[in-house]
Amino acid sequence: MKKKITISDIARELNTTASTVSRALSDDSRISKAKKKLVWKKVSELQYQPNSIASALRKGKSNVIGVIVPTSDRQFFASFIRGIEEIVREEGYRLIICQSDEQYDKECTSIDSLLNIRVDGIIASVAKNTVDFSHFKKIESQGVPLVLFDRVIETMNVNLVYSDDYYGAYRAVSHLIEQGCRRIAHFAGKQHIHIYQNRLKGYLQAIRDHHLPVDDELIIETDLIHDTYSILEIGKVLAKKLSEMPERPDAIFSSSDFAAMGALQFFKENNIAVPDEMALVGYSNDFSSSVIEPSLTTLDQHTSHMGNEAARHFLYQIITKPEYFKPRKTLLKPELVIRNSSLRRNVIPT
Amino acid sequence: MKKKITISDIARELNTTASTVSRALSDDSRISKAKKKLVWKKVSELQYQPNSIASALRKGKSNVIGVIVPTSDRQFFASFIRGIEEIVREEGYRLIICQSDEQYDKECTSIDSLLNIRVDGIIASVAKNTVDFSHFKKIESQGVPLVLFDRVIETMNVNLVYSDDYYGAYRAVSHLIEQGCRRIAHFAGKQHIHIYQNRLKGYLQAIRDHHLPVDDELIIETDLIHDTYSILEIGKVLAKKLSEMPERPDAIFSSSDFAAMGALQFFKENNIAVPDEMALVGYSNDFSSSVIEPSLTTLDQHTSHMGNEAARHFLYQIITKPEYFKPRKTLLKPELVIRNSSLRRNVIPT
DNA sequence: CTGAAAGCGCTAACAG
DNA sequence: CTGTTAGCGCTTTCAG
Secondary structure, eight states, X not given: OOOOOOHHHHHHHTXXXXXXXXXXXXXXXXXXXXXXXXHHHHHHHHTOOOOHHHHHHHHTOOOEEEEEESOSSSHHHHHHHXXXXXXXXXXXXXXXXXXXXXXXXXXXXXXXXXXXXXXXXXXXXXXXXXXXXXXXXXXXXXXXXXXXXXXXXXXXXXXXXXXXXXXXXXXXXXXXXXXXXXXXXXXXXXXXXXXXXXXXXXXXXXXXXXXXXXXXXXXXXXXXXXXXHHHHHHHHXXXXXXXXXXXXXXXXXXXXXXXXXXXXXXXXXXXXXXXXXXXXXXXXXXXXXXXXXXXXXXXXOOHHHXXXXXHHHHHHHHHSOGGGOOOOEEEEOOEEEOOGGXXXXXXXXX | OOOOOOHHHHHHHTTSOHHHHHHHHTTOTTSOHHHHHHHHHHHHHHTOOOOHHHHHHHHTOOOEEEEEESOSSSHHHHHHHHHHHHHHGGGTOEEEEEEOTTOHHHHHHHHHHHHHTTOSEEEEOOOTTOOOOHHXXXXXXXXXXXXXXXXXXXXXXSEEEEEOHHHHHHHHHHHHHHTTOOSEEEEEOOTTSHHHHHHHHHHHHHHHHTTOOOOGGGEEEOOOOSOHHHHHHHHHHHHHHHHTSSXXXXXXXXXXXXXXXXXXXXXXXXXXXXXXXXXEEOXXXXXXXXXXXXXXXXXXXXXXXXXXXHHHHHHHHHHSOGGGOOOOEEEEOOEEEOOTTTOTTSOOOO
16 A cells, blocks of 8 residues: 655645645635646646545535435436436536445435435435335434435425326326226335325326226236336236236236336237237336337336436535525426337237 | 534543543443443434544545446446445445446546545446556556456456456357357447457357358447447347348347347348347347347346455455455356347247 | 644544 | 543644
């Protein structure tokens, strides 16, 4: 381990003091151009690396934002993160990403570590079975800006960025009805999670608004948060169940792309024509939904845009005096991407 | 912003000193059980958050590892990161993830920031058009442990974790030949990138070992690093080109899953039967490759295992005295996942 | 325009 | 078992 060279090393070589060097480095107006030149020269000569730990300690500001996601290996969260980065990078912030792996206790320890390293803010989506929110309250009480996204806690008075799941579901189901579907099943996620609740509500409302009967048998609540391949299997199992009903439904609105794709695979294997006998709509617009055949109609949540918004909320809170600050909520409209799995008029290419 | 409470606040309230509290918190054996109890109680009472910035400054150790990836929204990198996390989390390390977005200058600034915050190590995959490596040399010269993965720099004497691309390609092409293919095209990535070079070599060797002629026309070098949807398009264009050849090839080994899928889509649209008229093998085992139809044969690189290895290399370097340390290189064998796009004996399900 | 000095919060000799 | 002291590297008054 090389000896790290510091600001005072530079000062010594230049027969000046640490404070002068510090000021030169931060381009302070009170330092002469000449001196700055000298300092810069020495800096590169000695390969000086500023120590932001020391600076952070002194300034009480770390210039890092903590991001907590349930998992980073989903396109959804990955592009969300990218969306944050786009915005904050030019303001000089770095991200530190923590994965809760959908576990409450990992979520807690993540928050603790982030608080320990004195992040300037936290952007988070809550884990699937988190029901107690005291750890999030703690962030607030430490005076650290917090923005929640997607799986938000609506009762908390913090910045929120989320997608209008009610609207998305309503839009999806209306589309299916327009396509002539009359018995529409719904793969619903666990109802303690807000987004799934709202999607169910949207589904119900659309059915009712079109004067169709609601059949509880067609609403299947299941845990849609697992690794991709497992959800695919879940989709297959549910599809089988639906296909064996005496009065088989003619469409499924699934709260997960992957469950929809699993169902689609089941139907293909069992010669149930999609979309003609069974139309399908998924949720999230994962890349694979564009590639499966027939391609899957789904809802795009403009995730990287969500990330942008979350970042802006953070920046806004940072520049606002606490006494004037009011949390902002952004609700983004998802967009229905219509593909072949629901387009009855279309010929399905094989 | 609440006043942050410190170790000395606790000390004061307990009529003791900061050092005692510090020791109690680190569970030092020299502190009495009773005192520790008291300290712990106060800690939770006052909602004390340890300041790891201060601790890091003092100890010269941050307990964070910097990870630099070209992009995090690819399954490949996402699961790699997850693989690192699995291993280092229990050793108390956090990750800070930087995306170079395949840009040389972002890569440089990422390295600088990481060095500035005094990370304990850096794990990186190099950006697609990075040709100058001085920024990586700098990491070494600062005495910071470095491990390179996937797109490594073989000439650097650091820890390396990569996949045996030569083997993967050889295996893929041999498989195609076994399936009866005789004119096998290759979508090659840009040849200044090592992994693509090795895949081309593996392709060539397999062809030669089976006494087939090498036809340069069938080897198409193209930039395979873009966003997913673009590569799909590239695949379509290349497929068209191949399909118009007087002597049409009967198989493609693509260095990218997405290009292979694009080609597959083109062939389906143009009634060229896959795999019977045209067999396909991709690379990376992206989820979508299992879902497209016919499902795509591809090479799985066991990415999260790569992440595990990278993490272990880092930990090994950390515990080894610099004078005894020798960089380790791990070359992992990819696994051919045989699916329908190359299995001629199989019936293709529609 | 520059320097001296104090201190961010914690840890680790060293001393008792 | 506990306290004293110094200092990690930087920033920032305050003083000139």
